[in-house]
Amino acid sequence: MPELPEVETTRRILEPYLLGQRIQKLLHQDPARYRHTERAEGRKVLGTSRRGKYLILQLDQGLEAIIHLGMTGGFRFEPHRHTRVTLVLPQQTLYYTDPRRFGKWWVVEAGDYREIGLLGRMGPEPLSPDFTPVGFKQALAQTRRKIKEVLLSQEAVAGVGNIYADESLWLSKIHPERPAHTLSPAEVKRLHRAIREVMGQAVEAGGSTLSDESYQQPNGEPGYFQFAHKAYDRTGQPCRRRGCKGRIVKMVVGGRGTHFCPVCQQNSR
Ligand SMILES: [Zn+2]
Structure with a gap:
């Protein structure tokens, strides 16, 4: 998508x-x-x-x-x-x-x-100055829903869908099922930075073209960010975090296939 x-x-x-x-x-x-x-x-x-x-x-x-x-x-x-x-x-x-x-x-x-x-x-644009750790923290504090669902809702930040939610949660070491209001200030800060980093890099790479090849650039060229995916669509493969021995697992969160590393994204509720 x-x-x-x-x-x-x-x-x-x-x-x-x-x-x-x-x-x-x-x-x-x-x-x-x-x-x-x-x-x-x-x-x-x-x-x-x-x-x-x-x-x-x-x-x-x-x-x-x-x-x-x-x-x-x-x-x-x-x-x-x-x-x-x-x-x-x-x-x-x-x-x-x-x-x-x-x-x-x-x-x-x-x-x-x-x-x-x-x-x-919709929430603020993730790559604009309107998206701040303080505002993000306030938005997450208002809901008990799982963090992955909140990201997909577009209400705390705009433009994040299934791929970039999984990638941002992996990068910030946050379990996708954590209730949003339980994220610590440090975790919110990490997730805020991760969303900006993942989105910025994915735009530079022309987006992600998955195995179904449904997304193409208008000239017929694919995007290239799929080669940088750390979690999304990597079920069973080794975690790419240095020193982590985990393997990516897939489960359903909010009705969507969700990929994460159970070792470095622990659910520490
Ligand atoms: Zn890991």
Whole structure:
């Protein structure tokens, strides 16, 4: 599932093709999933941004196109058999592909996110100065849910999904089932730093492409951060922490497959 690094990589690659361009046509056959898109036709793209896992195109006349890539959404420069939306620009047509069709588009008045539940109530961006250890501590203190579930909820920090939650918890040596409010100040600080480090490195690496190869950069190139994974998708393999003799195990937390090292991420409740 595309998380912050994959969405940010997509945004950076697409931006030069979008900026200043007028959308000639936005074609699809699913108005329930790709909503109000007729409003984008004829509009000029003034900017691109990202909030959590949402890609945002700022359009003229005070509109925004909001795109959530769902489980398998992505963009291509070439036609593709799973194309769901075709974005026709004067110099380059972009093909939005989504084999499993969990992704969604909305074209709305800028800032009107009433139809897009999560977008209006997400925590801070992990790579922005708004994400502070103090604010993070306050957010975690308010909930008795497991830390992994809190990370996935997007409410304490935006953009962290299953891969980067497992990687950040491994890096900070925190068991994924620890109730969030029990994390010590030192643990919160470690987790805060780990999230920033993992996200920053994953963006630099162009995101993670897993064995299903569902995520590709728009030019068809994979991401490369999967080679740096320490926990995610490494079930049964030796822990990569220096001196640790553990092996990565998988269990289900909050309905999601969760990978961690039972030796260096002990549940010390
Ligand atoms: Zn370990």
